[in-house]
Amino acid sequence: MTTDRTAWFTHDRFGMYIHWGLYALGARHEWMRSREFLSNEQYNKYFKRFDPDLYDPELWAKLADEAGMKYMVVTAKHHEGFSLWDTQLSDYKVTNTPAGRDLLRPMLDAFRARDIKAGLYYSLLDWHHPHYTVDVKHPQRYDAAFVEQSKQRDWQQYIDYMFGQTEELLSKYGKIDVLFLDFSIPPEQGFPGKGKKEWQSEKFVELVRRLQPQIMINDRLQIPGDITTPEQYQPREWIKVNGEKVIWEACHTFSGSWGYYRDEESWKSVDMLVKMLVDTVGKGGNLLLNVGPTGRGEIDERAVERLKGMGEWMRRHNRSIYGCTAAPEQFRCPDDCRFTYNPETNRLYLHIFSWPFKHLHLYGLSGQVEYAQLLNDASEIRMVEGAQEMTMEAGAFNEGRSADTLTLELPIKPPNVAVPVIELFLKS
Incomplete structure (x- = not known):
């Protein structure tokens, strides 16, 4: 094309x-x-x-x-x-x-x-x-x-x-x-x-x-x-x-x-x-x-x-935005969010239209992300893989999440930008 x-x-x-x-x-x-x-x-x-x-x-x-x-x-x-x-x-x-x-x-x-x-x-x-x-x-x-x-x-x-x-x-x-x-x-x-x-x-x-x-x-x-x-x-x-x-x-x-x-x-x-x-x-x-x-x-x-x-x-x-396109179909985007994907850098971008409370679950992405960060300031977003327990600091434990779920631990207050973006570095 x-x-x-x-x-x-x-x-x-x-x-x-x-x-x-x-x-x-x-x-x-x-x-x-x-x-x-x-x-x-x-x-x-x-x-x-x-x-x-x-x-x-x-x-x-x-x-x-x-x-x-x-x-x-x-x-x-x-x-x-x-x-x-x-x-x-x-x-x-x-x-x-x-x-x-x-x-x-x-x-x-x-x-x-x-x-x-x-x-x-x-x-x-x-x-x-x-x-x-x-x-x-x-x-x-x-x-x-x-x-x-x-x-x-x-x-x-x-x-x-x-x-x-x-x-x-x-x-x-x-x-x-x-x-x-x-x-x-x-x-x-x-x-x-x-x-x-x-x-x-x-x-x-x-x-x-x-x-x-x-x-x-x-x-x-x-x-x-x-x-x-x-x-x-x-x-x-x-x-x-x-x-x-x-x-x-x-x-x-x-x-x-x-x-x-x-x-x-x-x-x-x-x-x-x-x-x-x-x-x-x-x-x-x-x-x-x-x-x-x-x-x-x-x-x-x-x-x-x-x-x-x-x-x-x-x-x-x-x-x-630049160099990006639709994400591979196997990646399921959470509600009130949008994915873009850069095939050259193999990075997935999660745009959060409605900021959730503390956690965001990405189904099907466990084991596939090497690192996650907020794009606006390059601050790390910690991740919980699969069905392992969340950290006590996050204030919650696994409650029936599937093994292929990647959970992002978010700050309560969103960044002061029009649409927050989390940059996900995919494993090659």
Whole structure:
């Protein structure tokens, strides 16, 4: 499953997603244009006023780096059709706004300078292009005159544009490690779908591979990709396609929106976000966690707070994330805990979501662990093997534990970290 081309991805595990476009000025969800049925003319007020004067890509990269993120994916173009780079194929681009400059190149340079791999998101949908046809997601889908006019559009002109912009991005912006394409649409509510036939997906992938052979592509072209991308939910187990485990990445927001949403309040806590990261890696996946910068070019202070909180945890616990994957199936994880496993070092990491009183029983692990320690400070965790009596100091004796049980003797007070981790050095 993992190859030389994909090994970095399954090692690094944690990335920053960036949704940034004209919708940052509306500040009420990146799908606002579709939700509010806005025409090009109505939406144009944001284009005329896009001026992120506080944009500091070095600061963005620093926040990602200190949070422990190892790759990034930014919306070069979202569904609104606006390009963050100086595309030569459209006037609907950042250099024609008050910003007056390419915002993509300095961003990629800043992240690469911190050894963070570069990824681009490119929307297959485009609500601005004059030859993009109506579908169930289009903002003017219920405008009868627009629907009728859409029948006269030349779809191939849009495909040529899509191919041309992709060639620009993959030939003029250096090495791109990930291409996140979004998305195919099933037929719905009397509207036709858009999938591999409409996108000319096989031909499109040939173009991408010719320009950047090493690149990883997601699975939203309606043909198999390198990465399967469940969005806004936590899978119950390692993602499988046709019964086979695949490389996968959970895409999540800090709150309920991808773009900057001023009034949205369902923000996840640092503890929850760390648990989501651990849960994902423990099922063999990656976490791509999104920020939605403001119209002035700053990352939302609520996101900054959480990035710093995750970074504090990652500084002491990243050994349980980088290079890790699901634990061997014979290891039974206790309730309210998650295992991750590093096959290179042969270490098992026990993440404790709910701290128990004094003892934690690991069934099936007696005789298999050489040493145990809290990862945050490398302090020893004493162990009791099998059915032998616990120490008097621990204040308890064996009460029917099976011979294959390894009991960890825990301090009553947990360490002051979001999720405590016990590092188990397995015997070779």
